[in-house]
Amino acid sequence: MNFEYSDRSKALQEKLTAFMQEHIYPLERAYDDFVHANEWQVFPELERLKQLAKDAGLWNLFLPEEYGEFSEGLTNLEYAPLAAIMGKVYWASQVFNCSAPDTGNMEVLAKYGTPEQQDKWLKPLMNGEIRSGFMMTEPEVASSDATNIATSIVRDGDEYVINGRKWWTTGAMNPNTKVFIVMGKTDPNAARHVQQSMIIVPADAEGLKILRPLRVFGTHESPEGHAEIELDNVRVPASNLLVGEGAGFKIAQGRLGPGRIHHCMRLIGAAERALEMMCKRVTQRSTFGKDLSQYSSIRQEIAKSRCEIEQARLLTLAAADKIDRFGIKEAKDLIAMIKIVVPQMACTVVDRAIQIHGGLGVCQDTPLAMFWIYGRSIRIADGPDEVHMYQLGRNTIKSFN
Ligand SMILES: Cc1cc2nc3c(=O)[nH]c(=O)nc-3n(C[C@H](O)[C@H](O)[C@H](O)COP(=O)(O)OP(=O)(O)OC[C@H]3O[C@@H](n4cnc5c(N)ncnc54)[C@H](O)[C@@H]3O)c2cc1C
Structure with missing residues (x-):
């Protein structure tokens, strides 16, 4: 390495x-x-x-x-x-x-x-002319297990007909979002991981209805937003199917490897900024006759943050390097590790920075509140922590048996 x-x-x-x-x-x-x-x-x-x-x-x-x-x-x-x-x-x-x-x-x-x-x-x-969304998660089923996805994609002549309800479709509220990639089932009777397919659905397709934007910890995250969406007899040309029927899972797996590196590295950047802000703030504020920077508890928070950021960065770079040299499949354990470690680390470091900033830390005058919302959301989005631990634990046990 x-x-x-x-x-x-x-x-x-x-x-x-x-x-x-x-x-x-x-x-x-x-x-x-x-x-x-x-x-x-x-x-x-x-x-x-x-x-x-x-x-x-x-x-x-x-x-x-x-x-x-x-x-x-x-x-x-x-x-x-x-x-x-x-x-x-x-x-x-x-x-x-x-x-x-x-x-x-x-x-x-x-x-x-x-x-x-x-x-x-x-x-x-x-070209950056349009934006897009990805629809997998559904309100009616536990979507951290993507085999539960229930939206139907049914062939009818030269078209596919799509019915279902999605939510948490990030970007759906952005006026520039013109297209979605939708995951659903083409064959509920096939083997468990080949029931699903992905299909391209234009945002203006008839029957696609945005029901409401969802708030994340009280903010709409405008203009992208995250929407609940109904797909009611949405018809698209059969040529909109990606790869072929049954390829949904395979596409989903490939999609999430580099994406996790991106989320994790962005969160490492957010944590670095939070650390920098903490270090500046503690030299600017005094309580009980001393700068905050003089307190041992404050120095410990800063020292721990520095260690944790560095640990997370090295792990993430190791995952990126492994993807480059051996592919996503070989890097899957490292990808799971960063998804478990980095958002949690970012939440911890940003939370310390919020605490050190006092009231300033929770209001709109610093980026800290948005950083925390991002880190906390990523502990759920793209697969919750537990799902990655479940799979990493299984692979680790297997490697010793
Ligand atoms: C801000 C944000 C943006 C998102 N953007 C998108 C998007 O653009 N497109 C999209 O399709 N989805 C998106 N999602 C949805 C996200 O991917 C799902 O919320 C996530 O996969 C979990 O699915 P669920 O909400 O159905 O939770 P469930 O599947 O109901 O799981 C609930 C909880 O059960 C626990 N759990 C699950 N499995 C296990 C296990 N094996 N062991 C122990 N505990 C377990 C976990 O704590 C988990 O959080 C987004 C979510 C958020 C918060």
């Missing part, structure tokens, strides 16, 4: 850091204030920022080199530190067209899409 970053990665880290300093940090608060005051509207400066990022060559960096013409040529290990830099501002990754759920959807379309599907949906996504 070699974590000496390539020259290309180092140069991009420098460039991205400079871009963040010049263009993103100055607008950090304005973005947050705008989206809280103007629900479901996109921050007016966003398109300008995206164009600047494109012009600077900081665009679509997430797709690994094996994606050929679609990739900017980075490995997962080279991209990982860039995701951490973007993660320091909770909304920044979209400026570089590197935000979930589009990244996962673009990866699916680049890997499994037909030339027609790529032309219609991948190109505008990669």
Whole structure:
């Protein structure tokens, strides 16, 4: 394992850091204030920022080199530190067209899409012209076990007819979201892991109805939002099916590997920022005749945070490196480990930073509250902690028997 970053990665880290300093940090608060005051509207400066990022060559960096013409040529290990830099501002990754759920959807379309599907949906996504959503989770079934998914996808002549109810579809409220990838069952009688398929559904398809946005810890996370959605006899051309009937699980597995590296590295960036904020704050506030930085309990919180961030970073880089060298399947235990460790670490570190900031830490004047919401949500989204522990525990026991 070699974590000496390539020259290309180092140069991009420098460039991205400079871009963040010049263009993103100055607008950090304005973005947050705008989206809280103007629900479901996109921050007016966003398109300008995206164009600047494109012009600077900081665009679509997430797709690994094996994606050929679609990739900017980075490995997962080279991209990982860039995701951490973007993660320091909770909304920044979209400026570089590197935000979930589009990244996962673009990866699916680049890997499994037909030339027609790529032309219609991948190109505008990669150009940043549209956004997208991924519909798997359903309110009626325990969706952390994806074999429970009940939405039906039934062939009818040249079309598929889709019926079901989804929720937690991130991005569904964004006015620029034009397409969804939907997971459902094409054959409930097939073997357990080949009952499911994935299909492309345009956001304006007849019968697709957004029922309501869901709040996450009291915020709508506008403009992306997370919606509950009804699919009532939605008809799409049969050519919208991805790969073929029964391929849903296989596609879902492939989709989540690099996506977990991205989430984890963004959370590491958020935790680093929280640590930096803690370190500054404790030299600016005094209680009982001493700077906060003089208290042993405060120093311990800071020291523990530093250790935990570094541990989490090394584990995540190890996972990225293993994906690069041996593929997602071989890296599955490390991917499970980071999904268990990193969001929990980010919540802990951010929580310490909140505590050290007092009342300031829970209000909108720092990014800490949004960081915590992100970390806490990721302990559930993309598979709850327990599911990863369940699988990692099983694999670990097996490895000794
Ligand atoms: C902010 C946010 C964004 C999301 N975005 C999307 C999205 O874009 N698209 C999408 O399809 N979904 C999305 N989700 C949904 C998310 O992926 C699901 O909530 C998650 O997979 C869990 O499914 P569930 O809610 O049905 O919980 P359930 O399956 O009902 O599980 C509930 C709890 O049971 C426990 N549990 C489950 N299995 C085990 C086990 N083996 N051992 C011990 N305990 C266990 C866990 O504590 C788990 O949290 C999002 C969720 C959130 C919070």
